[in-house]
Amino acid sequence: MLEDRRLAVLRAIVEDFVSTHEPVGSKALVERHNLGVSPATIRNDMAALEDEGYITQPHTSAGRVPTDRGYRLFVDRLSTVKPLSPPERKAMERFLADAVDLDDVMTRTVRLLAQLTRQVALVQYPSLSRSKVRHVELIQLSETRLMMVLIVDSGRVEQRMIDCPAPIDASVLADLRARLNAMVADQPFSSVPESLTAFDEKFANDDRPMVRAVIGAVLEAVTERLDERVVLGGTSHLASYQTSFPMAIQPVLEALEEQVVLLRLLGESTSEETITVRIGHENPISGLESTSVVTARYARAEQPVASIGVVGPTHMDYSGTMGTVQAVAQYIGRILSDQ
Amino acid sequence: MLEDRRLAVLRAIVEDFVSTHEPVGSKALVERHNLGVSPATIRNDMAALEDEGYITQPHTSAGRVPTDRGYRLFVDRLSTVKPLSPPERKAMERFLADAVDLDDVMTRTVRLLAQLTRQVALVQYPSLSRSKVRHVELIQLSETRLMMVLIVDSGRVEQRMIDCPAPIDASVLADLRARLNAMVADQPFSSVPESLTAFDEKFANDDRPMVRAVIGAVLEAVTERLDERVVLGGTSHLASYQTSFPMAIQPVLEALEEQVVLLRLLGESTSEETITVRIGHENPISGLESTSVVTARYARAEQPVASIGVVGPTHMDYSGTMGTVQAVAQYIGRILSDQ
């Protein structure tokens, strides 16, 4: 009962603070939310909440502001994932439906997400490590030069240049192409290395150097450079945060310039949940201590393949943001599965 | 004589303001630069310069600040393009030498440029419109589905999905591939459409729908979607400008999010010069009125193919920036020509 009211107070504080960006006091609280008690009572509750570390005072004579811990409780127990409004949903579908290829889907998604949430958006390309090979093509560019094009089931295309030690014979190349595809097509990336062990032994001695060069390129493509790509958008929204509340945007911009950081942001989702929220200092990345990150996985044909997310101030609208991120994740999953 | 000193004064004002970011007064000027005359004389010159619109006063009792026009004069007549320092040059060469493919070159270049100039860097991919086809590959993905991979001499790769109206015959496909390459390989993009007119007539009636689908894809790749790509980096430097001088970074960030804008920034170089400077309002793009843009072309095998550049505050170090941008442009031109 009492406990209930305290939570209600916390919720009210979070909601008010998120919408006004100003410390909220006991009087304003009873006026805006009908809590049925007097400001004095609220003050007692607030003192208790402060003792427990959920809220804090910027200075003695100011209202209260939620702490990271307060937001955490709010997200875990007090907020609901708000679905997209019908017009938003409609806008999303219309905007994404026009995408012509994978690059286009990713670019559009990041724009969409940034626009809907008014925050910085991150979109990760379907992970290669969870993908299958669709086809491998070998293209002769010059006498000793090949290009390998690896087509992934998600629509991604990887290419590598290969320099061969000796001039290439067209018929050998055709043979290699056919056998290679027989071997790796439809295989998940993870099992390609195994499939290709001792592959070169099936070829004539003279041809093995070339075969090995090709195998090397293929292996590199499926193992070494699984560099997951992340696209970023909506950074201009960062500038509007600082107007409302003190926060240095420079470190945030710096952090967001590193692909590695973006990958960590998206990658470290706690395993089970489809949607993950990391609040303020919970965030492991220096420079982003005063931001929150909301991420969601998306799946292709039921298999989770990558994540999308947004980065915003800790005082964000968690309900709305979580709803939007989730909705977009689900929808692009569907789009990718259709292909 | 007199005219000369006025120019010297303007130069001194620009240099001082660029380094201190504070309005510069007559007294400070004679102290820091040995102009051989008294502050009063400088004041007269300043008044004249102000009349001509080269400098201005933020408020009555402050020193002078260069106007866009002042910077323009400075750049045109008073500054020299400062070459990279040996360590910088060394750093550049080492950093770019490790690049493994075109994407890598572009990404590294943008990082390098942002780091050397401490500004926002833009790097444009080699333009397709000035490129030649190296090879066209057709890959059968399913019974009625093809992927076309177009390899450009600059190392860029474009791909398109093609849905054929009827099942594809492998031998027809091989024939098409061979003839298509005979037709377009080594051709500049601009002459491909002509080469392919009436190309389908060489095939049997039954195969023509497929041939036409392929031709359509190729034509689309070489004409319609010549979407020049631009990569962007170093946006965090924007945040440090505002500390020193009033400038809203939000509109700048917004503008830089649009590929179209980036292309205009890089594309509208005045034709002859290899290096172009656009100062403040000279800039045609809304949101960038208080920034300057320094761009340079780069060439591949003597042919200019695209541009790189930086965006920074109007009070930038023009000499150094121009030198850096030019050096980087020349160097990546050399790298690309080697491939």
Next chain:
DNA sequence: CCTTAGCACTCGGTACTTCAGAGTGCCAAG
């Protein structure tokens, strides 16, 4: 035991004033 009215207290923000200093423009003399 919880609630609440009353009250004293704290302290940030605003408004106002004052003051010093930097910088200018102008004038008259060299």
Next chain:
DNA sequence: CTTGGCACTCTGAAGTACCGAGTGCTAAGG
């Protein structure tokens, strides 16, 4: 044309006062 002198302007810092929002505490009431 240059320069020293001088009056003038205006910003920015520093100091002061004050209002008001907000709190914590206490004592009374349910």
